Amino acid sequence: MVLECKHVWDYISGYLDNTLPADTLRLVQEHLDHCEICSAVLDSTRNILILTADDRVFELPLGFSDRLHARLDEELNNRMQTSE
Amino acid sequence: MNGSESHRDESKMIAAILGGDTQLFHDLIRPYERTVYVMALSFMRNESEAEDVSQEAFLQAFRKLDCFRGESKFGTWLISITLNEARGRLRRNKILKMDSLDEPDDEDGHISPALLRDWKEIPSEALERKEMQQLLESAVSELPLIYRETFLLRDVEELSVAETAELLSISISLVKVRLHRARMMLQRSLAARLKAMNPKRRWFLWS
Numbered sequence: 462m463v464l465e466c467k468h469v470w471d472y473i474s475g476y477l478d479n480t481l482p483a484d485t486l487r488l489v490q491e492h493l494d495h496c497e498i499c500s501a502v503l504d505s506t507r508n509i510l511i512l513t514a515d516d517r518v519f520e521l522p523l524g525f526s527d528r529l530h531a532r533l534d535e536e537l538n539n540r541m542q543t544s545e
Numbered sequence: 546m547n548g549s550e551s552h553r554d555e556s557k558m559i560a561a562i563l564g565g566d567t568q569l570f571h572d573l574i575r576p577y578e579r580t581v582y583v584m585a586l587s588f589m590r591n592e593s594e595a596e597d598v599s600q601e602a603f604l605q606a607f608r609k610l611d612c613f614r615g616e617s618k619f620g621t622w623l624i625s626i627t628l629n630e631a632r633g634r635l636r637r638n639k640i641l642k643m644d645s646l647d648e649p650d651d652e653d654g655h656i657s658p659a660l661l662r663d664w665k666e667i668p669s670e671a672l673e674r675k676e677m678q679q680l681l682e683s684a685v686s687e688l689p690l691i692y693r694e695t696f697l698l699r700d701v702e703e704l705s706v707a708e709t710a711e712l713l714s715i716s717i718s719l720v721k722v723r724l725h726r727a728r729m730m731l732q733r734s735l736a737a738r739l740k741a742m743n744p745k746r747r748w749f750l751w752s
């Protein structure tokens with residue numbers, strides 16, 4: 462059985478997460494070894510996942526922590542007073 | 546979320562806080578600030594509203610700390626509080642209605658990726674550039690909510706498939722389907738734009 466490109470695309474996530482059954486993996490791998498388009502789809506997807514998971518994407522706004530802990534302090538101090 | 550919480554004994558910290566050492570709450574939540582903010586941002590799509598939701602979620606976590614049973618991880622519990630708070634706020638803003646319009650209800654269609662002949666690896670150093678960060682953030686925020694939340698929990702916050710399924714109250718197989726579709730949508734919206742930003746020259750010449 463030979464896989465068409467559009468079927469290979471359905472397996473990209475499973476391939477990246479290493480969750481494909483062995484026989485599917487073998488078929489996908491054979492296809493990838495010979496298809497430059499599917500290889501580029503795989504490589505670009507993997508690259509995009511690495512980039513989006515980087516801490517520099519979705520950075521906390523400047524001063525976020527300070528404002529958060531200041532607000533928490535109000536609450537924590539309140540709690541202390543009411544429990545005493 | 547990172548693995549740094551592994552050398553902390555969170556259940557001990559929680560017991561101490563409940564016992565009156567409330568200041569310890571600051572330390573307890575520090576590793577989760579970004580996670581909570583990212584999840585809030587994914588719903589609110591607005592930095593200052595996301596910050597509000599985050600603060601509110603942390604306050605609620607403190608107030609309800611005695612309800613934390615330790616059946617899930619503290620981090621997962623915090624995220625569920627954040628998701629509830631964000632959903633509640635969206636409902637009040639009535640944005641949810643608008644958002645659901647751009648959500649395809651058919652989830653078994655295929656998503657075709659952007660087709661390229663070759664891919665030149667974009668190194669992580671490229672993220673030093675603000676425009677690169679913004680490009681990625683906006684591509685993620687353009688995903689329909691059901692894909693955005695799945696993608697962020699799994700691929701950005703690195704929760705397990707099972708934890709993601711539990712938090713979103715969906716099945717494990719649906720997490721996998723949505724995750725795959727989210728990734729393909731991102732590949733489709735980003736590949737060409739990223740390729741155009743990838744310099745032919747070496748990276749250090751660009752900085």
Ligand SMILES: [Zn+2]
Pocket residue numbers: 465466467469492496497498499500
């Ligand atoms: Zn192919």
